[in-house]
Amino acid sequence: xxxxxxxQAINSALDVMLGRDPRVVVFGEDVGYFGGVFRxxxxxxxxxxxHRVLDTPxxxxxxxxxxxxxxxxxxxxxxxxxxxxxxxxAFDQIVSELARLRYRTAGDYSAPVTxxxxxxxxxxxxxxxxxxxxxxxxxxxxxxxxxxSNPYDAKGLLISSIEDEDPxxxxxxxxxxxxxxxxxxxxPAVPWSTHPKGExxxxxxxxxxxxxxxxxxxxxxxxLTYGTMVHVAEAAxxxxxxxxxxxxxxxxxxxxxxxxxxxxxxxxxxVIVHEATRFSGFGAxxxxxxxxxxxxxxxxxIQRVTGWDxxxxxxxxxxxxxxxxxxxxxLRGVMEAR
Amino acid sequence: MTQSxxxxxxxxxxxxxxxxxxxxEIPPAGHEPRPDTLTPALxxxxxGTGMVRVLDEQGHAVGAWNPHLEPExxxxxxxxxxxxRHFDERMQRMQRQGRISFYMKxxxxxxxAVAQAMALEPGDMLxxxxxxxxxxxxxxxxxVDLMCQCLSNTRDMCRGRQMPIMYHWAEGNIFSISGNxxxxxxxxxxxxxxxxxxxxxxxxxxxxxxxxxxxxxxHHAMTFAAVYQAPVxxxxxxxxxxxxxxxxxxxxxxxxxxxxxxxYGIPGVRVDGNDFLAVYAVTRWAAExxxxxxxxxxxxxxxxxxxAHSTSDDPSRYRPKxxxxxxxxxxxxxxxxxxxxxxxxxxxxRHAALEKELEAHVTACWKEAVTYGTLTEGPTLDPVSMxxxxxxxxxxxxxxxxxxxxxxxxxxxxxxxxxxxxxxG
Numbered sequence: 225x226x227x228x229x230x231x232q233a234i235n236s237a238l239d240v241m242l243g244r245d246p247r248v249v250v251f252g253e254d255v256g257y258f259g260g261v262f263r264x265x266x267x268x269x270x271x272x273x274x275h276r277v278l279d280t281p282x283x284x285x286x287x288x289x290x291x292x293x294x295x296x297x298x299x300x301x302x303x304x305x306x307x308x309x310x311x312x313x314a315f316d317q318i319v320s321e322l323a324r325l326r327y328r329t330a331g332d333y334s335a336p337v338t339x340x341x342x343x344x345x346x347x348x349x350x351x352x353x354x355x356x357x358x359x360x361x362x363x364x365x366x367x368x369x370x371x372x373s374n375p376y377d378a379k380g381l382l383i384s385s386i387e388d389e390d391p392x393x394x395x396x397x398x399x400x401x402x403x404x405x406x407x408x409x410x411x412p413a414v415p416w417s418t419h420p421k422g423e424x425x426x427x428x429x430x431x432x433x434x435x436x437x438x439x440x441x442x443x444x445x446x447x448l449t450y451g452t453m454v455h456v457a458e459a460a461x462x463x464x465x466x467x468x469x470x471x472x473x474x475x476x477x478x479x480x481x482x483x484x485x486x487x488x489x490x491x492x493x494x495v496i497v498h499e500a501t502r503f504s505g506f507g508a509x510x511x512x513x514x515x516x517x518x519x520x521x522x523x524x525x526i527q528r529v530t531g532w533d534x535x536x537x538x539x540x541x542x543x544x545x546x547x548x549x550x551x552x553x554x555l556r557g558v559m560e561a562r
Numbered sequence: 563m564t565q566s567x568x569x570x571x572x573x574x575x576x577x578x579x580x581x582x583x584x585x586x587e588i589p590p591a592g593h594e595p596r597p598d599t600l601t602p603a604l605x606x607x608x609x610g611t612g613m614v615r616v617l618d619e620q621g622h623a624v625g626a627w628n629p630h631l632e633p634e635x636x637x638x639x640x641x642x643x644x645x646x647r648h649f650d651e652r653m654q655r656m657q658r659q660g661r662i663s664f665y666m667k668x669x670x671x672x673x674x675a676v677a678q679a680m681a682l683e684p685g686d687m688l689x690x691x692x693x694x695x696x697x698x699x700x701x702x703x704x705x706v707d708l709m710c711q712c713l714s715n716t717r718d719m720c721r722g723r724q725m726p727i728m729y730h731w732a733e734g735n736i737f738s739i740s741g742n743x744x745x746x747x748x749x750x751x752x753x754x755x756x757x758x759x760x761x762x763x764x765x766x767x768x769x770x771x772x773x774x775x776x777x778x779x780x781h782h783a784m785t786f787a788a789v790y791q792a793p794v795x796x797x798x799x800x801x802x803x804x805x806x807x808x809x810x811x812x813x814x815x816x817x818x819x820x821x822x823x824x825x826y827g828i829p830g831v832r833v834d835g836n837d838f839l840a841v842y843a844v845t846r847w848a849a850e851x852x853x854x855x856x857x858x859x860x861x862x863x864x865x866x867x868x869x870a871h872s873t874s875d876d877p878s879r880y881r882p883k884x885x886x887x888x889x890x891x892x893x894x895x896x897x898x899x900x901x902x903x904x905x906x907x908x909x910x911x912r913h914a915a916l917e918k919e920l921e922a923h924v925t926a927c928w929k930e931a932v933t934y935g936t937l938t939e940g941p942t943l944d945p946v947s948m949x950x951x952x953x954x955x956x957x958x959x960x961x962x963x964x965x966x967x968x969x970x971x972x973x974x975x976x977x978x979x980x981x982x983x984x985x986x987g
Contacts, residue, residue: 249759275759281789286748286782293752293766296737297687299759301752313778320742321749328740330721331951332732366952389954434957478957 228424229416230401233375234264234340237382238302240428242272245300248386251278252287252304252340261306262342262401288314288339292322295335302386308343308395309355322391323366338385342398343371344452344499345531346409346545350538356451356500356531361393362476362509368433369476371395373454374404374421377474380431388433397451397499405452406459407547436480438487442469445493445558448484448510450474453497453546460551466559468495476506484510485517492523493558497551502530524561527554571810577878581888585815586864588890591618591837592625599851603829610820610830613864616839621900629843633907639680639838640902641916643672643895646696648920649705650869652928653712653726657873661936662712664726668693670868670886673838673894674769674799676700681845682767687757689737689750689768692727693799693867701734705927715935715943721951722943743774747783747796751858754794755786765852767795767845772819772862773804776812784860788826791857795848796828798860799835801867806880823860835863836894839901864891945971 228236241248250265256279259266269277280287284305291301305311311318318339326334345354361369368390372378378396385392399405403415416422439454444466447457450473461468469487473479488494494514496507507528514526529546537544574582594612597605616623623630631639650667657665668675675696679688688697698708710717712726719730730738737753740746750768757764770780775798787794798819802809812819823830829851833844841863848859866889870877882888902908935941949956949964956964 249756281782281785283782283785285778286751286786289745289748289779289782290752290755290786293689293749293754294756294759295752296749297753297756297760299756316742317745317748317779321740321745325738326954327951328720328724328728329730329732329738330719330723332719332730333738334954368953478953478959481958 225423226426227417227422228375228379229403229422230375230378230396231263233379233424234382234396235266235268236424236426237379237386238265238268239271241383241386242268242276244428247298247300248302249276249278249294249299250302250304251280253280253282253306255279255304260304262398264340265304284310284314285317288317288322288337291337291339292317292325292335295337296333300336300386302338302340305339305341307353308341308357309352311341311357318361318367318393319364323364326390327366334389335391336389337391338382338394339392340382340394340396343395344397344399345536345541346399346405346452348538348541349536351535354536354541356395356498358395358476359500359504359506362506366391368392368478369395370433370474371397371451371476372474373397373400373451373472374419375416375424376421377431379424380429381433381474383428384430384433387430392433395451399452400455404455407456407545408459409542434475434478434480436474436483437472438469438483439472440468440470442467442491444468444491445495445555446471446487446491447495447497448473448514449497450476451499453499456546456548457497457551460548460555463548464552464555466555468555473510479513481513481517485514488514488518489521492521494518494522494526495529495551495554495558496526497529497546499531499546501533502528503533505530524558527558529554571808571815573808573810573881575882575885577880577882579882581882581885583888583890586890589613589615591615594625594627596626596847599847600854600856603824603827606829607824610818610823610832613832613834614840614844615834615837616843617837617897617901621897621904623839623901627840627843629839629846631839631842633902633905635680636898636902637907639676640895640898640908641920642676642680642696642700643838643898644916645920645923646672646676646699647895648917648924649695649699649708652924653709654873656928661932662726663937664873665712666692666727666872667869668695670889670893671799671801671835671865672696673841673898674797674835674863674865677838677841678767678797678845681842682849683764685735685764686849687735687737687750687753687764687766689746689753689766690739691743691746691769691771691799692739693771694769695727695729697736698729698731698734701731701736703729703731703734705924706931709928709931710934713931713934713936715931716941717931717934718943721947723948744770744777744779746770747779748786750796751783751787751792751794754792755790758790758793763853765793765795765849767797769797769799771804772798772800772809772812772814773807775819784822784826784828787858788828791855793852793855794858795845795852796858796860798862799865800862801865803867803871803877803881805871805875818862820860820862828858828860830860830862832862832864834891835865836891836897838894838898866891
């Protein structure tokens with residue numbers, strides 16, 4: 225075991241897979257010589273050469289399209305989109321091509337592409353470096369959608385994504401690259417070395433895609449969340465003084481309905497937390513699923529705590545961010561409802 | 563005071579007007595020199611403004627680009643082109659009879675796909691567009707298979723998931739056709755990059771129309787191909803029309819499409835797309851260059867879409883009916899046929915016999931294809947198969963939905979079965 229932050233864990237996953245599987249290639253804007261703007265690919269080109277770890281032109285559509293072509297030709301491409309906010313030029317290639325290639329060819333062609341992309345706010349990124357578009361991709365048939373909340377999961381889930389036969393969009397919450405974040409920007413930064421999930425094996429291991437994890441057992445209310453918000457929810461539970469069960473969804477597609485709904489049926493209450501905007505956000509799917517599966521166990525209406533339905537404003541990011549105070553209010557709301 | 567004005571392109575002729583192709587400069591056959599295959603792109607910019615032509619007005623092959631093919635190869639080429647045309651005619655008729663939902667003919671453009679598929683190696687990977695059915699025919703995909711795809715029947719390679727003509731053939735190294743235009747262009751570049759990463763000698767080739775060269779995918783493909791010197795042939799089939807929009811709407815009024823190549827550092831070659839020998843020769847040139855690490859080539863094929871865009875289109879509403887007859891580069895099949903006759907290797911009698919043979923072949927294939935089902939007559943695919951191949955392994959939510967559909971279908975069948983005795987009674 226080693227101490228790793230999320231950047232190092234992701235780098236380690238790529239290193240392990242480049243070393244194990246000659247079909248793996250890693251590319252994107254600034255990922256080669258420089259090692260990535262967030263350093264996730266640091267040192268990999270030096271180690272594996274520029275045929276395996278490449279810089280690309282600034283053309284997300286071209287990055288995903290060429291990844292598809294490489295995948296069809298037997299490689300396992302891992303493409304980086306520098307910010308999730310930049311993924312939209314590649315939308316057609318992801319939605320119409322990558323997601324449906326296996327389907328439209330009845331399994332004769334497929335492209336096992338992994339798209340890594342940093343998401344989320346709280347880094348003074350304004351409306352073009354802060355978005356959480358995971359919900360958009362969950363609405364597309366044929367791609368898996370993953371978002372880890374800690375270094376251990378990040379490495380294990382990224383290895384699973386690269387080994388998966390299907391395309392995966394792998395969201396990396398960049399606010400927690402260097403340490404868990406409890407939602408209070410005024411506190412000093414906390415490193416991952418203080419967190420048990422900062423302990424990461426150096427070799428190969430896989431965390432299955434499609435499995436949620438209960439990160440805090442509890443009996444009063446279930447919080448369904450993922451990414452950065454797992455840590456914000458943990459802080460909110462302390463503040464609210466309720467015995468909440470926190471479920472880290474980890475994989476949006478395929479969704480681990482059993483784990484989520486078993487928890488809600490047990491606690492009878494559900495608060496859904498994500499940083500992305502609310503309207504038609506992934507929380508709406510979670511809420512509908514819980515309603516369908518757990519209706520007769522519910523003691524209170526399901527509540528959602530999310531980013532507001534506005535673009536992510538640069539000057540007001542902490543008024544926008546769904547911080548602990550809003551989660552506490554939601555927890556109290558569902559506990560008091562009768 | 564000056565005021566800006568928008569230039570909205572107009573085609574030279576609309577319905578009722580006299581066809582006018584004076585915008586096309588057509589040099590005589592044999593005019594263009596053939597540079598060494600590894601000549602730097604910027605030293606051969608003139609290939610993007612001229613036009614490589616081999617067959618002259620008398621049906622003779624002339625000039626440096628003459629590929630000197632054996633008569634037997636030319637006869638095979640003529641057969642492939644004629645078969646493509648007969649196949650198209652039959653499928654168009656079947657659509658008109660309501661047997662298939664949709665079709666797209668390649669009439670007038672057969673030389674492009676047929677010559678290029680013949681010029682490339684069987685291991686080279688083809689990323690087709692929707693009007694390159696000749697690629698499948700040259701590589702030997704059976705017409706029955708193509709028809710079954712159009713019929714969405716029990717032998718449909720796409721298992722009922724794609725509109726007609728969206729074929730693919732993994733064993734034949736032909737990629738899947740997408741209805742989202744131009745997406746295959748940069749994908750082919752990625753495939754070619756992978757071939758180079760793996761150190762193979764296989765190359766990729768891909769096709770788009772001049773209309774969809776306006777998509778960002780064209781720019782992505784050109785940029786990535788140039789940056790990494792990918793072994794790929796990028797073909798723009800300029801058939802003058804993108805549904806109702808003439809080539810001026812894709813930017814063809816001011817520069818040829820081939821001229822875009824040198825802007826990226828890629829050779830751009832403009833070729834008479836209705837000249838089988840010229841298309842073959844240019845493709846061989848580009849393939850040799852790609853295989854020798856000389857990088858990509860952009861080829862503009864100047865041709866004419868003689869048919870409607872698709873069975874859903876009526877070109878008489880936007881272009882003169884007789885435009886095809888006025889097209890200065892003629893009919894690619896007639897031109898190759900005349901060349902073979904000029905060589906003393908073909909005759910009108912042999913041609914008529916071949917047409918008869920191919921028509922009978924197409925008829926026999928259709929008769930077989932419909933035995934595997936049509937859109938309206940059995941046997942039919944099982945609708946619950948729609949849940950397969952979304953993912954490699956079916957996730958739980960799709961299994962649940964499949965069960966729901968299965969129950970619905972069972973209830974429908976039970977209700978239908980229960981009605982039968984009543985109807986008889």
